[in-house]
Amino acid sequence: MKPFRVVLTFAAALFLAPVLLPGQQPVTDTCVACHSALVDDLQKPATLFKDDIHSSKGLSCADCHGGDRTKDDMSVAMDPAKGFLGKPKRTAIPQLCSRCHSDAKFMGKFRPQPRVDQFTLYKTSIHGKRLATGDENVATCIDCHSVHDIRAVKDPRATVYPLNVPHTCGQCHADSKHMAKYGIPTDQLDKYHTSVHWNALTKGNDLSAPTCASCHGNHGAKPPEVASVSAVCGTCHVSFAQNYDKSIHQPLFSEAPGGGGCVVCHTNHGIQMPSTAMLSGPKAVCTQCHDAASDGGKAAAEMAGWVDGLDAALKRSEGVLMSADKSGMEVSEAQLRLSDGRENLVKAKLAMHTFNPDEMHKPILAGMAIADETLKVGQAALREKNYRRWGLAVSSLLIAITLAAIWFLLRRMEAGGAGYRPASTHAPYR
Amino acid sequence: MTATEIKTKTASWLDERLPLSAIREFLDHKTVPVHSATRWYYFGGITLFLFGVQIVTGLLLMLYYRPTVAESFDSVRFIMTRVQFGWLVRSIHSWSANLLIFVAFVHMFSVAFTHAYRRPRELTWLSGIALLGLMLAFGFSGYLLPWNQISYFATKVGTDVAASTPIVGEALARFLRGGDDVGSATLTRFFAFHVILLPMIAGGLVALHLLLVQTSGMSTPPWIPESRVRQMRFFPNFFLREVMVWYGALAVLGALAAIFPWELGEKADPFASAPKGIRPEWYFLATFYTLKLIPSHVWIFEGEIMGLLGFAVLAVGWALLPFWGVTRAGEARTRVVTGIGVALVSYLITFTILGYYK
Numbered sequence: 001m002k003p004f005r006v007v008l009t010f011a012a013a014l015f016l017a018p019v020l021l022p023g024q025q026p027v028t029d030t031c032v033a034c035h036s037a038l039v040d041d042l043q044k045p046a047t048l049f050k051d052d053i054h055s056s057k058g059l060s061c062a063d064c065h066g067g068d069r070t071k072d073d074m075s076v077a078m079d080p081a082k083g084f085l086g087k088p089k090r091t092a093i094p095q096l097c098s099r100c101h102s103d104a105k106f107m108g109k110f111r112p113q114p115r116v117d118q119f120t121l122y123k124t125s126i127h128g129k130r131l132a133t134g135d136e137n138v139a140t141c142i143d144c145h146s147v148h149d150i151r152a153v154k155d156p157r158a159t160v161y162p163l164n165v166p167h168t169c170g171q172c173h174a175d176s177k178h179m180a181k182y183g184i185p186t187d188q189l190d191k192y193h194t195s196v197h198w199n200a201l202t203k204g205n206d207l208s209a210p211t212c213a214s215c216h217g218n219h220g221a222k223p224p225e226v227a228s229v230s231a232v233c234g235t236c237h238v239s240f241a242q243n244y245d246k247s248i249h250q251p252l253f254s255e256a257p258g259g260g261g262c263v264v265c266h267t268n269h270g271i272q273m274p275s276t277a278m279l280s281g282p283k284a285v286c287t288q289c290h291d292a293a294s295d296g297g298k299a300a301a302e303m304a305g306w307v308d309g310l311d312a313a314l315k316r317s318e319g320v321l322m323s324a325d326k327s328g329m330e331v332s333e334a335q336l337r338l339s340d341g342r343e344n345l346v347k348a349k350l351a352m353h354t355f356n357p358d359e360m361h362k363p364i365l366a367g368m369a370i371a372d373e374t375l376k377v378g379q380a381a382l383r384e385k386n387y388r389r390w391g392l393a394v395s396s397l398l399i400a401i402t403l404a405a406i407w408f409l410l411r412r413m414e415a416g417g418a419g420y421r422p423a424s425t426h427a428p429y430r
Numbered sequence: 431m432t433a434t435e436i437k438t439k440t441a442s443w444l445d446e447r448l449p450l451s452a453i454r455e456f457l458d459h460k461t462v463p464v465h466s467a468t469r470w471y472y473f474g475g476i477t478l479f480l481f482g483v484q485i486v487t488g489l490l491l492m493l494y495y496r497p498t499v500a501e502s503f504d505s506v507r508f509i510m511t512r513v514q515f516g517w518l519v520r521s522i523h524s525w526s527a528n529l530l531i532f533v534a535f536v537h538m539f540s541v542a543f544t545h546a547y548r549r550p551r552e553l554t555w556l557s558g559i560a561l562l563g564l565m566l567a568f569g570f571s572g573y574l575l576p577w578n579q580i581s582y583f584a585t586k587v588g589t590d591v592a593a594s595t596p597i598v599g600e601a602l603a604r605f606l607r608g609g610d611d612v613g614s615a616t617l618t619r620f621f622a623f624h625v626i627l628l629p630m631i632a633g634g635l636v637a638l639h640l641l642l643v644q645t646s647g648m649s650t651p652p653w654i655p656e657s658r659v660r661q662m663r664f665f666p667n668f669f670l671r672e673v674m675v676w677y678g679a680l681a682v683l684g685a686l687a688a689i690f691p692w693e694l695g696e697k698a699d700p701f702a703s704a705p706k707g708i709r710p711e712w713y714f715l716a717t718f719y720t721l722k723l724i725p726s727h728v729w730i731f732e733g734e735i736m737g738l739l740g741f742a743v744l745a746v747g748w749a750l751l752p753f754w755g756v757t758r759a760g761e762a763r764t765r766v767v768t769g770i771g772v773a774l775v776s777y778l779i780t781f782t783i784l785g786y787y788k
Contacts, residue, residue: 328689328690330507330511330691332694388518389688395681396681396684399681400681403674403678406670406673406677407674410667410670420660420661421461421660421661423657423658423659423660423661
């Protein structure tokens with residue numbers, strides 16, 4: 001066969017292959033094809049879906065909306081007889097999503113240990129319960145996860161990415177019109193933005209810092225019940241919760257209005273960095289119940305004094321040690337020891353949650369002893385530094401005197417050229 | 431018996447048993463040329479003085495230092511915080527080591543620029559070059575001994591560079607480390623090198639170097655006519671000046687140790703990540719930075735190997751200066767040697783600065 005014929009035959013085979021070989025032609029998603037050609041709201045789903053996690057996993061519009069995506073004819077493709085659902089009712093959405101997300105076998109294809117309890121939890125949530133009564137105003141899956149452009153939780157663009165969760169919840173909960181009929185406040189988001197948790201999340205780059213979902217749950221979202229507030233906070237602040245549970249306040253605060261537990265002193269959404277100002281002074285939270293002159297008020301002021309005293313003592317030692325360190329003195333052992341002192345300060349703040357001054361006094365005393373010990377080391381190092389400077393001055397003076405003496409000796413010795421032999425002579429030294 | 435009689439009798443008793451009169455005779459006749467470059471002679475003396483400081487302070491440090499991974503860092507901290515004047519001894523040892531290498535480089539280049547390597551001083555030059563190499567080895571081995579974070583990772587980098595040497599690299603690195611990585615065996619080895627092997631070789635070479643200097647006498651630069659050179663008696667005239675310089679060096683060392691005590695750093699943690707900006711001691715910075723600049727491959731060869739070969743050729747070439755730096759008639763090739771010397775000094779200074787800041 002001539003080479004030209006070989007090339008021609010090969011080219012023809014390549015061209016005709018898609019036509020001649022059944023089942024080999026690429027499947028066209030007619031939903032995307034048609035909706036991409038439309039405008040505004042009808043085009044939007046097709047545009048957004050390109051970046052949707054479901055699209056990346058090979059799912060198509062028809063997997064949620066039903067119908068036949070392979071047919072060009074709209075009446076066939078969107079035929080209810082072919083399972084076409086159209087836009088699902090809001091009340092039907094959780095169930096629709098759960099067809100896949102509650103199916104462990106199906107979800108196992110995408111993740112070895114899939115989570116399939118979302119729908120079950122949702123049904124226990126306030127949102128789920130109200131939806132079941134026909135309230136379409138409450139959040140369903142798409143209100144939190146978005147729709148058509150759903151992304152994985154770990155994707156920073158996802159509406160449920162930790163940094164975005166407060167805003168996602170706030171879309172409804174900070175909207176006074178939306179929340180009007182429920183009679184619940186809408187200032188949670190504003191307060192949260194002032195909180196230590198928001199700071200940790202955004203300024204501290206700590207994605208594990210609590211967002212709305214950390215305390216309220218996500219799929220099973222509901223307000224923590226009074227008895228469970230310390231348990232919610234204790235999820236992260238374990239030791240504080242344990243001490244609090246032993247305290248005299250635990251049974252009393254459990255019945256307090258507005259949530260009880262930790263919330264009584266620390267509030268909930270707008271939690272601020274705790275300080276001793278919470279114990280005594282004009283902004284003290286203890287004085288809400290204890291008069292400053294009462295035994296409780298005095299104990300609170302005493303505990304505040306201990307914490308402030310230890311903090312100041314440790315800072316003083318740290319400053320002295322740093323000054324010694326900067327001047328080249330070896331104080332690393334004391335600096336390491338100082339971290340034990342800091343640990344005692346933390347222990348004292350922890351013990352304060354027992355509301356028993358005796359419990360708190362032990363770490364305070366231990367911390368003060370360390371602060372004192374390290375301060376002495378730092379002061380000794382600074383004295384040693386001065387001693388070295390004096391030693392340097394004295395030895396330099398002695399060296400200078402010796403050098404001057406040698407120089408005078410040489411001048412006297414070499415007076416008149418003694419010790420030198422003139423050039424080009426073998427004359428004896430003068 | 432009067433004091434004069436005791437002195438006379440002691441001298442004659444010693445004379446009978448020791449070659450004191452020969453030494454006296456030698457000192458009576460030893461002279462030092464006096465000219466515009468005489469000041470460079472002092473750098474050899476300062477190097478010797480600092481070497482002596484290293485021996486004395488090193489011996490004192492050995493009284494407390496413990497060469498094990500578990501104890502070395504704590505023993506150095508103990509020296510610096512608990513031992514009376516331990517901080518001073520350790521700081522002087524560290525500062526003196528660095529000044530010693532700096533002064534040895536100045537001494538080497540002063541010899542090159544005054545062309546003192548000429549016949550019959552070839553062996554003096556070669557023994558001096560060997561001594562400089564030994565001082566660098568002292569620095570490299572001593573750097574690891576406090577077992578702190580910087581020294582640990584710098585030694586890792588240093589032995590990795592040694593491992594890149596063609597053919598013998600892996601074996602050399604293994605020999606230095608005493609294993610696959612820097613660890614307990616490396617510390618023991620480096621300690622043995624630092625306090626036994628290197629001092630023994632250095633002691634012998636210093637003795638040889640001094641003997642050669644005494645045998646050949648001090649060289650006068652070729653551009654200064656011998657007929658114009660005055661001679662100064664070595665003892666006591668030059669010797670007293672040398673003592674003054676040594677005292678000055680001692681004062682500088684004391685000031686550096688008191689004002690900038692050598693820091694200890696953090697204990698080495700092999701599982702921690704390398705500290706940011708890890709780099710070797712300043713005297714290896716030019717080499718280190720050059721190796722960093724060389725691309726990973728030069729034609730078909732590995733860049734690092736090419737760099738190391740280049741340095742080896744440069745070092746051997748420089749060591750053989752007495753043989754190519756003179757004409758057949760024995761005259762110094764002053765322009766060539768000075769030009770190459772200036773280029774070398776400029777390269778070392780520039781790349782050390784770049785290596786430090788980049």
